[in-house]
Amino acid sequence: MSEWxxxxxxxxxxxxxxxxxxxxxxxxxxxxxxxxxxxxxxxxSTLMDLLSGRGAPLSGRVRLFGRDISAMPARQxxxxxxxxxxxxxxxxxxxxxxKQIGLATSAAEIDNSVEVMDALGLTALRxxxxxxxxxxxxxxxxxxxxLVGRPRVLLLDEPAAGLTMAESLNLALLLRELxxxxxxxxLIVEHDMEVIFSICSHLTVLxxxxxxxxxxxxxxxxxxxxxxxxxxxxxx
Numbered sequence: 228m229s230e231w232x233x234x235x236x237x238x239x240x241x242x243x244x245x246x247x248x249x250x251x252x253x254x255x256x257x258x259x260x261x262x263x264x265x266x267x268x269x270x271x272s273t274l275m276d277l278l279s280g281r282g283a284p285l286s287g288r289v290r291l292f293g294r295d296i297s298a299m300p301a302r303q304x305x306x307x308x309x310x311x312x313x314x315x316x317x318x319x320x321x322x323x324x325x326k327q328i329g330l331a332t333s334a335a336e337i338d339n340s341v342e343v344m345d346a347l348g349l350t351a352l353r354x355x356x357x358x359x360x361x362x363x364x365x366x367x368x369x370x371x372x373x374l375v376g377r378p379r380v381l382l383l384d385e386p387a388a389g390l391t392m393a394e395s396l397n398l399a400l401l402l403r404e405l406x407x408x409x410x411x412x413x414l415i416v417e418h419d420m421e422v423i424f425s426i427c428s429h430l431t432v433l434x435x436x437x438x439x440x441x442x443x444x445x446x447x448x449x450x451x452x453x454x455x456x457x458x459x460x461x462x463x
Contacts, residue, residue: 229293232257232412233309233380237287238277247273249436251287253414255380260406260413262423262444265433266456271416272314274433275382278414279311280304291380306336310378314385314416316369320358324349324368327357328375335376346405347371363394370402374411381406383415387422395419399426424448432456 231254238251248270255261263271276282278289280301288297296304305311319327324344332340344350347367352360357368370386386402387395399422406413417423423430423444430447432440440450447453 229290231255231290232259232292233278233414234290235274235278235287238274238289239286240273240277240282241286246436248277251433251436251438253278253431253438255412255414257292257412258406258410259429260403260415260427262427262430263414263416263433264418264420264423264430265439268435269433270436271433272384273436275311275384275414275416279309279382305334305376305378308379309382310373310376310380311382312369312373312384312386314388316365317372318357318365318368321356323354323356324360325353327368328371331372331375337377339377340375343371343374346408347374347401362389363391363398366390366394366398367401370398374405374409377409378411380412380414383413383417385416385418387417387419392419392421395422396425398422402426 234254236252238248240248251274265271280299288295290296291307291309296307299307328340328344332338344353347370349368349371352364357365366386373381387398390398403426427444430442430444431438432447432453434456439456440447440453
């Protein structure tokens, strides 16, 4: 058994002469919640795409608990235990909460839909259309869809986007509790630094497609190169 839950080596994506991601390596231990931060255009979503198998063919290698999944498309990686949520919610407005979770369950090998709805506080909303629930509830539904089937690794791309500070912190604490309860390894992209610093044990900082820094939140927060890169932002 590998000591790493998720590894990426030599991850690169170029568009002509522009390197959106340039030879990036990242490794997460089982049960870790890792924050992925960086300025707009740093390559965060591109890294999530390469890890999850989306977009152009992969340059580099990805391993899930030691198993090379580099050649797998996104759907196969999902079945192997690597799930992802997106910056824009991946929900269908006209379907009920229960129907959407049911559809996700039909494509999964494990039916944990009741457990997921209960954990994310969606049981009382099961018969309501997604279009008719609050934005915060829509965000929790999006996370619920990613957790269907009990994935071992979860990639979250700005799960708190559009939420109030209170909603963001509540979601962050819920994610930390669920990750511990279900032993899920999490890589989270988030611009809300209160969320990042409240739940992450380690951070990876991207800038211009390369890793600028890594360390604990306290270490990263005090690094001059990070402060310079985020001049005027909440990280500094």
